[in-house]
Amino acid sequence: MAKPLALVVTCGCGGRGRVQPGETWSCPACGRAFETTEVPGAEYAAIAREVNQAKLRALVGFAVIAAVFVPLGFVLGAELWITGAVVLAVFYFAYGPKLKRDVRRIVADLPSWTVRERGRGSTDG
Ligand SMILES: [Zn+2]
16 A cells, blocks of 8 residues: 655654645644644645655556456457466566566655744743
8 A cells, every 4th residue: 555655754853754745844842833734835745746656667667567468368268368367477586576666766865845833932821
């Protein structure tokens, strides 16, 4: 199950957490709240799109293999479905690790953003 991309916020006290862009993150250790609304949306969206495209390529591969072997099985016999299943398994084991590597590389390249602590300078409590 793929998790949606999340920002990693590091608090001044050393507490860390993950949050979706635009949401407020509260440090579990000290309770300070951080706004992530300043994270550039376009840049973030581009990264999310890259991850989605890597996943989409895998899906297209599966779809193409299925689209070839399912009709062939009806025409030429059910043995073709077994061949198709083998091809799918080979594709899965060949492409799965590559997909994971791609996603890991994209996520490793993530730029870091500085988020501001919420309510700094305000007097209400
Ligand atoms: Zn903290």
